[in-house]
Amino acid sequence: MNETVPRNVPTFAVVGRVNMGKSAVIATLLEIDDNELVRISPTPGETTRCQPHRVVFGGVECVRFIDTPGFSRPVEAMRAIQQLHGEGTPGLETLRRFVAEAGEDFGDEKRLLDPLIAGAGILYVVDPAKPLRDDFLAEMEILRWTGRPRLALLNRRDDATGPDEEAWKSRLGGSFNLVRTFDAHHARYEERLRLLKALLEIEEQHREQLEETIRRVEDEWQQxxxxxxxxxxxxxxxxxxxxxxxxxxxxxxxxxxxxxxxxxxxxxxxxxxxxxxxxxxxxxxxxxxxxxxxxxxxxxxxxxxxxxxxxxxxxxxxxxRNQLAVIAAAVGGSAGLAFDLMTGGLSHGLGAALGALGSGGVAWFKxxxxxxxxxxxxxxxxxxxxxxxxxxxxxxxxxxxxxxxxxxxxxxxxxxxxxxxxxxxxxxxxxxxxxxxxxxxxxxxxxxxxxxxxxxxxxxxxxxxxxxxxxxxxxxxxxxxxx
Known part of the structure; x- marks a missing residue:
């Protein structure tokens, strides 16, 4: 069993083409702004190996995300997998053979497929502002062949929508269990929580653990x-x-x-x-x-x-100034009321009236x-x-x-x-x-x-x-x- 994919912990591999924002999605989702833990760079191919990131509460690992290398030769990899399989649709066993037998010219593809073969679910990150080209279609096919639970994430940049976004959604909807939008550079707590909840819709095997993780995230945020x-x-x-x-x-x-x-x-x-x-x-x-x-x-x-x-x-x-005058008058009136009570009512409410008037006037003018x-x-x-x-x-x-x-x-x-x-x-x-x-x-x-x-x-x-x-x-x- 692959050590990065434990059997008893829900695990999701974050995959996609290079420079689509995979690392930024993980950093925002897990609140990591340290390059030593999650390195984010405009340089393509910055992530060169699988990097596990664990969500831990009370010393217990609740969920794991794996940052993977991006696809670098998806069209060629798709053809190589089809050639290995022959007639029909490739499946998990053919992908396992591809990882074992393909050369290092498919190194990135082999490394990102490794945790999927071991049982990880898929969080596929794309930039909808990019044109929907053949290489993206090849990535979708390869990921579909794994048979793993699959969530596609349209990682918008600054809320920008591209002319091909509807086409993206249509093609992703045919290959993935669920499609969601996200902006890794601006997502707030509620959006991060919605993304975690979306994983519940694709992952049945670890549903109870994911629900518990979400409860812990909500409790920790309140704390x-x-x-x-x-x-x-x-x-x-x-x-x-x-x-x-x-x-x-x-x-x-x-x-x-x-x-x-x-x-x-x-x-x-x-x-x-x-x-x-x-x-x-x-x-x-x-x-x-x-x-x-x-x-x-x-x-x-x-x-x-x-x-x-x-x-x-x-x-x-x-x-x-009006608000200051009102609350100052109210507090001043309360102090004056205390004075009235001390005099046994002999001041006939004059203390409260003068206190309110004086405090409110000062607040108005100052x-x-x-x-x-x-x-x-x-x-x-x-x-x-x-x-x-x-x-x-x-x-x-x-x-x-x-x-x-x-x-x-x-x-x-x-x-x-x-x-x-x-x-x-x-x-x-x-x-x-x-x-x-x-x-x-x-x-x-x-x-x-x-x-x-x-x-x-x-x-x-x-x-x-x-x-x-x-x-x-x-x-x-x-x-x-x-x-």
């Missing part, structure tokens, strides 16, 4: 989303509690130029620390989703993340403004005689600040999930258009705002965290659907 939500929650909490400190000597307290210089130094220190928190969160997400060529930055010293010093960021990202990072020089902690004051800065006094942070993470999360692992170009995970948070349900906005306020005060509301986690989980799932 990854939960890990991502936890990483985002940690980032938001750390960012909203972030303060940076410095000491201003007593003799400098009354010198405006030195006070301004110290404020500039603290501001730079604050934004650098904030960018570091964001970078660490993005790196965690990249690790969770197995991206190595998509990077948070090229140089940690130059990472800037969300551009909080851009007026465009503060006007287009996060919530709109929601689209630039970040307000100031040092309270008079409020700084006074040190010993002659030592000066210990000063602190952060976070920005803008009600949209937490929402912009969340928008920035969701934008990067969406871009991350939109990148297929079959690509081999390095890319920076920069920002883009925001606006995710503006589409949140009002109930979710209100919940998050309460938690944001508690974090900004330096005392995160732990009782709210389970609900906040669920809200972030739902937000990531929505961003995933928009990727």
């Amino acid at each position: 990854r989303r939960e890990e991502a939500a936890e990483a985002v929650l940690r980032f938001l909490e750390s960012a909203l509690e972030l303060r940076v400190t410095a000491t201003l000597k007593e003799r400098d307290l009354h010198l405006p130029s030195r006070r301004e210089r110290k404020a500039g130094e603290l501001s730079k220190k604050y934004f650098t620390a904030l960018a570091g928190l964001e970078r660490d969160c993005v790196r965690s997400l990249l690790g969770i989703y197995r991206h190595h060529l998509l990077k948070a930055d090229t140089d940690p010293g130059t990472y800037h993340g969300i551009d909080l010093e851009s007026a465009e960021t503060w006007s287009k990202w996060g919530l709109g 929601g689209g403004s630039l970040p307000d990072l100031r040092i309270d020089f008079h409020g700084g902690v006074k040190l010993g005689a002659g030592e000066g004051r210990s000063l602190a800065m952060g976070p920005p006094k803008n009600p949209n600040f937490p929402w912009i942070l969340l928008d920035g993470v969701l934008v990067r999360y969406r871009k991350m999930l939109a990148r297929a692992h079959g690509r081999r170009d390095e890319e920076l995970l920069d920002g883009g258009e925001g606006g995710f948070t503006r589409g949140f349900p009002a109930e979710r906005r209100g919940l998050l705002q309460k938690w944001f306020v508690s974090c900004l005060k330096g005392a995160p509301n732990r009782a709210l965290e389970p609900e906040v986690f669920d809200a972030l989980l739902a937000s990531l799932e929505e961003a995933e659907r928009r990727s």
Whole structure:
């Protein structure tokens, strides 16, 4: 028995002509963006031997895919097989003789047929933008002769359709059990999952194992989303509690130029620390989703993340001013209501009304403004005689600040999930258009705002965290659907 095709594991050989995207299909399907594991190159014939790739859960191999050399002389190979067989239609035994007796001039064909003879199913990859020539028809015939379960995959490039695509589908439909379309450079999770489910339609022998594999893939994806939500929650909490400190000597307290210089130094220190928190969160997400060529930055010293010093960021990202005013009024009204309860109702609801009015008004007028990072020089902690004051800065006094942070993470999360692992170009995970948070349900906005306020005060509301986690989980799932 061929060692690459175990009897108890569903195995599929990925075959086709050279440079049709076989390796890219495997890389995207199995989320491998490492050339050491799956090498993808525009050079024809890059795969020169059969390379098994195992899908393992809990230490148990669930399914195996074999990357094979591409057909190099299919027409000549077809004729040689027919000559070996004589009259009638060749079958598995004739293919076995061909592999054993043919010379090395058919080396690629022999190597790709070897796992098929041993029992592997077939995933045949073609580029529908290519003309349907005789050599492709010869490949289909040879694969049909194996009698193995066969799925044909039209590997579109950038959603481009060729003039011969309908002809492709017609001819493939006559030789294969199933025909599906796929784009190895852009396929997302749902498309990858659909491809795995398509294998169920052609493989009866290992149906139960394939169903279990699909369940495990779905469970693992949910687990990854939960890990991502936890990483985002940690980032938001750390960012909203972030303060940076410095000491201003007593003799400098009354010198405006030195006070301004110290404020500039603290501001730079604050934004650098904030960018570091964001970078660490993005790196965690990249690790969770197995991206190595998509990077948070090229140089940690130059990472800037969300551009909080851009007026465009503060006007287009996060919530709109009306939304900010509504949720700020609601949270402020809740605080005022607590005051009313403490007074036994003697305030006649004045606390709730004033709280809502004040918070809503601040949110309306400051929601689209630039970040307000100031040092309270008079409020700084006074040190010993002659030592000066210990000063602190952060976070920005803008009600949209937490929402912009969340928008920035969701934008990067969406871009991350939109990148297929079959690509081999390095890319920076920069920002883009925001606006995710503006589409949140009002109930979710209100919940998050309460938690944001508690974090900004330096005392995160732990009782709210389970609900906040669920809200972030739902937000990531929505961003995933928009990727």
